[in-house]
Each structure stands twice: as C-alpha cells, then as structure tokens.
Amino acid sequence: xxxxxxxxxxxxxxxxxxxxxxxxxxxxxxxxxxxxxxxxxxxxxxxxxxxxxxxxxxxxxxxxxxxxxxxxxxxxxxxxxxxxxxxxxxxxxxxxxxxxxxxxxxxxxxxxxxxxxxxxxxxxxxxxxxxxxxxxxxxxxxxxxxxxxxxxxxxxxxxxxxxxxxxxxxxxxxxxxxxxxxxxxxxxxxxxxxxxxxxxxxxxxxxxxxxxxxxxxxxxxxxxxxxxxxxxxxxxxxxxxxxxxxxxxxxxxxxxxxxxxxxxxxxxxxxxxxxxxxxxxxxxxxxxxxxxxxxxxxxxxxxxxxxxxxxxxxxxxxxxxxxxxxxxxxxxxxxxxxxxxxxxxxxxxxxxxxxxxxxxxxxxxxxxxxxxxxxxxxxxxxxxxxxxxxxxxxxxxxxxxxxx
Numbered sequence: 001x002x003x004x005x006x007x008x009x010x011x012x013x014x015x016x017x018x019x020x021x022x023x024x025x026x027x028x029x030x031x032x033x034x035x036x037x038x039x040x041x042x043x044x045x046x047x048x049x050x051x052x053x054x055x056x057x058x059x060x061x062x063x064x065x066x067x068x069x070x071x072x073x074x075x076x077x078x079x080x081x082x083x084x085x086x087x088x089x090x091x092x093x094x095x096x097x098x099x100x101x102x103x104x105x106x107x108x109x110x111x112x113x114x115x116x117x118x119x120x121x122x123x124x125x126x127x128x129x130x131x132x133x134x135x136x137x138x139x140x141x142x143x144x145x146x147x148x149x150x151x152x153x154x155x156x157x158x159x160x161x162x163x164x165x166x167x168x169x170x171x172x173x174x175x176x177x178x179x180x181x182x183x184x185x186x187x188x189x190x191x192x193x194x195x196x197x198x199x200x201x202x203x204x205x206x207x208x209x210x211x212x213x214x215x216x217x218x219x220x221x222x223x224x225x226x227x228x229x230x231x232x233x234x235x236x237x238x239x240x241x242x243x244x245x246x247x248x249x250x251x252x253x254x255x256x257x258x259x260x261x262x263x264x265x266x267x268x269x270x271x272x273x274x275x276x277x278x279x280x281x282x283x284x285x286x287x288x289x290x291x292x293x294x295x296x297x298x299x300x301x302x303x304x305x306x307x308x309x310x311x312x313x314x315x316x317x318x319x320x321x322x323x324x325x326x327x328x329x330x331x332x333x334x335x336x337x338x339x340x341x342x343x344x345x346x347x348x349x350x351x352x353x354x355x356x357x358x359x360x361x362x363x364x365x366x367x368x369x370x371x372x373x374x375x376x377x378x379x380x381x382x383x384x385x386x387x388x389x390x391x392x393x394x395x396x397x398x399x400x401x402x403x404x
Contacts (some may be wrong), residue, residue, distance in 0.1 A: 001028070004109035004399065005035045008064055008084060008122030010170045011232060011362060012043035012263055012290075015115055015145055018176075018201050020050045025202065025393040026100040032056075038064050038124075042263065046292075058107070062099045063092055064124055087190040089123060099398075100128050104135040104168045111139045111400045118146035118311075119184065120159070125165050126185050139400050141172045145201075146313040147179075147334065163189035171404040174396075176201050177335035183311075197399075200339075200393030203295075203383065214300040218286045224257040225366050228301035228326075230294055230317045231308075233264030238307030238331065238352070239272045245307070245358035247279045253363065256284065259301065263290040295320040303365055303372070306330035307350050309336040315339045319387045322346055322379030328370045329361045346379035 005023075009015055023033050024034040035051065037044065039059040047057055104112075112132045121144060123315070129142045151159040167173075167189060173196045175181045181198055184190040214226055231237040239260065246258050258281075260272065269287065276285050291297065298304065304321035305328070306312070312334040319339060321328050328347030330336050336349065343349045348365070350357040365372050 001111060002107065003031055003033050003111045003113060003399070004104065004107060005033060005113045005115060006125065006128040007035070007037050007041075007115040007119060008127075009041045009043060009213070010064075010122075011117075012041075012046060013232065014201065014314065015117060016043035016046050017203070017316065018145070019047065019115060020052075020202055021202055021389040022393055022396060024052050024204070025389045027390075027394055027397050029171045034058055034109065036060060036103055036388045038109075040064075046265045056260075058103070060099070060103060060237065062096055062124060064096075064122065065166075076321065078178045090155065093123070093127065096124050097131050097143065100124060101131045101135055104132060105401050106129075109136060109138060111141070112136070113396065113400075114143060116142065116144040117142045118313075119148040119187070120162070121146070126162055128163070129170050129246075130165045137196065139172070139403055141174060141396070141399050142166065142170045143174045145176050145178065147311040148183040148190075148304035150187050151188065160187075160189050163187055167193065169400070172197060172399045173337065174199050175401070177338050179335035179338055180313045191306050195404075199392055199395045200387055201314055201316065201319070202389030203316065203323060203387050204389050212291070212297045214297065214310045218288065220257050220286070222257075223255055225255055225302040225334070226300065227256055227258045227275065227362065228261065228298060228304050228321075229258065229307065230298075230304070231306075233248050233260075233268035233272055234264050235271075236310035237262075237306060238309040241309055241331075241358065242305055242307040242354065243275050243279055243281060243285070243357055244355035245305075246281060248356055248359040249363055250281075250284060255368070256362070258285045258305075260285065260287045261289075261291050261294055295324070298324040298326060301326060303362060304328045304347075305358070306336060307352070307358060308333045308336065310334075312336050318346075319383050322376075322383035325373075325376035325380045327365050328379070329358060329365060341382055344375075346375050346382055384401045 033055040036058045039061050063134045114129045120126055129140055132140050175198055178198050181196040229242055304326050306317055308331050315336045318328055331352035332349040333352055338344050348361040350361055
C-alpha cells in the first residue's frame with residue numbers, strides 16, 4: 001500500500017518528529033511512504049536525515065502564501081493588511097488545487113494522511129484533503145496538531161465552504177489531544193461533528209549516543225542548577241514570563257541558570273535578549289539557539305520549564321522531559337495538563353499570569369531531591385505507556401484500513 005503524507009509547515013518542530021516516528025514504527029513494513037512537503041520548510045534537513053531508509057521525501061515548490069507582496073501592503077492599516085493577505089492567499093487556491101492534484105496523480109497513493117498544524121493552519125493541507133477524492137478512492141485522514149481558529153470577517157463564508165468540503169470527502173479527522181478536538185467547536189461546520197478522534201503523539205524512547213554536556217559546552221558553574229526551556233521563540237511561548245520568575249527566584253538564591261533552547265528569527269532573539277538585559281539576567285541566562293536532537297541531552301538539566309502563555313496543543317517538550325526522568329513546572333494552558341497528568345504527579349502546573357508561583361514551584365522542586373526523583377520516575381512511566389510511538393503508529397495504521 002502506498003501512503004502519501006502531505007504537510008505544509010513554516011516552522012521546525014513537533015510535526016516533523018511526528019512524521020519521523022510514525023514512519024519508523026509503522027507496523028506494515030511492506031507499505032511505501034511518500035512525504036510531500038513545501039521546499040521552504042525549515043525542518044526539511046531534519047526530515048532528510050531522520051526519515052527511515054526507503055521513505056521518499058518529495059519537496060514541492062507550490063506557493064503557499066503571498067508574503068512576497070508584503071512590501072507593497074505594509075503601509076496599509078493593520079486590518080486592511082490582514083484582509084489583503086487573506087484575499088491574496090485565497091486567490092492561489094485554483095493553482096494550488098491543480099498542482100497538488102498533479103502530485104497525487106504522479107505518485108498514485110492508496111492512502112492520504114494530511115499533517116497540519118493549527119486549524120485551518122496550512123491552506124494547502126485542507127486543499128490536499130479536498131482534492132484527494134478527485135484522484136483516488138483511498139482512505140483520507142486529516143490530522144491537526146494545534147488549536148482551531150475561529151472564522152472571522154467577510155471571508156467567513158468561504159472558510160465555512162472549505163470546511164464543509166473537507167468534512168464531506170475526509171474519512172477520519174484526528175487531533176493530538178482532547179483539548180485540540182474541543183477547539184473545533186469554534187468552526188461552524190464542525191459544531192455537529194462528534195467523531196474527531198484523539199491519538200496522542202508517540203515519542204521515541206531516547207538513545208543518548210549524541211548527547212552534549214550543557215554544563216561543559218555553555219560553561220555553567222557546577223554550583224548552578226540548570227533550568228531548561230525548549231521551544232520556539234514566539235511570544236506565546238512565555239520567555240518573558242520565565243525571565244520574570246527567574247528574577248524573583250534569584251532575589252533569594254543564586255544557584256539557578258536558565259538555558260533557552262530553540263530555533264528563532266533574528267528579531268525574536270533580539271526581543272528576548274532585551275528582556276534578559278532589562279532584568280539584569282545576562283549572567284544567569286544562556287540562549288543556545290537550535291540544538292539538534294536536544295531531547296538526547298535533556299538529562300543534563302535539573303528541571304524543565306514550559307511557561308507557555310497561550311495555546312499549547314500537546315507539549316512535546318513535556319513528554320521528552322518525562323522520558324528523561326526530569327520533573328517539569330509548566331503553565332496550566334491548553335493540552336499541557338492532559339500531557340502531564342494529575343498536578344504534582346510528573347511536575348507542577350501554575351497560573352500563566354503569576355510568575356511568583358512559577359518561581360515558587362521551581363525552588364520547591366530544586367530544593368526537594370526526593371520529590372524531584374519521584375516526579376521523574378512517574379514521568380518516565382507515564383510517557384512510556386501513554387506516548388508510545390508503536391501504539392500511535394498502530395492507531396493510524398488501523399485508520400488507513402477503514403473507510404468511513
């Protein structure tokens with residue numbers, strides 16, 4: 001059986017890990033995979049290096065947005081800018097449908113799995129699910145990894161029409177958490193849909209053959225406890241919140257050092273550097289940039305923090321921390337509680353508006369080694385059972401053999 005995995009992504013992250021683990025642990029080794037992705041995706045190198053041998057990576061050049069026109073509309077008021085960007089984006093649809101259809105006809109798949117970010121997320125992901133039915137009678141699965149956005153503005157009817165077409169031709173809609181599934185109620189076409197299936201992402205048990213030593217590489221003194229934050233540098237990830245909490249903690253102790261790991265644009269790095277400087281934390285924080293396979297090195301930290309301020313669908317970092325037997329302190333946002341389980345089991349959940357609580361729980365875990373070890377053991381047990389990549393792959397495999 002030929003399985004086409006179609007994705008559109010403008011950031012490297014959890015979706016790439018998902019695709020790698022899904023293909024690696026797929027139960028039927030006779031199935032053939034074609035991963036179709038926009039050539040501009042920052043995770044292309046990761047996919048090229050980590051997809052199992054025999055998985056075909058197809059990099060297409062279908063335009064996915066009109067960003068190149070930004071210089072011509074930047075002078076407009078923000079609402080008009082948003083309107084024209086959406087209008088330009090929708091004007092690409094006829095060509096995108098044709099180009100995606102050509103790819104499907106060329107590779108003649110039996111199953112389509114569309115891997116999307118938020119919903120609607122990548123426009124071509126929805127279009128891929130829609131156009132699939134004109135090229136194949138095979139099973140179609142539409143997966144999304146993040147929350148759903150509400151339809152707004154005068155283009156809402158077009159959004160609703162696309163949603164309705166998607167629902168009509170797709171056999172299975174799958175999300176990575178119950179939280180994600182619940183947000184689909186924001187979309188009018190989905191309000192009556194009761195069959196969104198939740199399949200948690202499976203994360204591979206870690207092999208430490210490429211582990212780096214944080215303390216040695218980043219010259220962190222031995223008397224400092226390493227707090228680790230792994231995320232993109234988007235504002236919603238909560239770097240400012242984390243820095244505020246660190247500043248509070250350092251008012252009464254001097255044994256903490258924060259590592260900020262993750263990919264970022266130059267502008268995002270500059271924003272966080274200013275936040276660090278404004279709080280006089282330059283000696284207490286290190287920005288490492290992106291570290292390949294950072295999960296393999298997590299055990300070198302003492303505590304993982306996830307200070308997200310807005311939506312968080314699944315919290316891949318939490319699972320990676322649990323697999324490394326590390327305690328976690330995270331904000332009570334989106335799908336994070338669903339991933340971590342009961343508060344206090346694998347770590348603590350705190351109010352995203354109260355940096356003093358984050359600071360308090362960080363100190364509490366650092367000062368209680370017995371509790372830290374217990375949380376680490378609980379995390380490993382939970383992650384190994386609930387987020388097993390073999391279980392995940394088997395669930396998707398069953399769907400490929402079932403039409404709605």
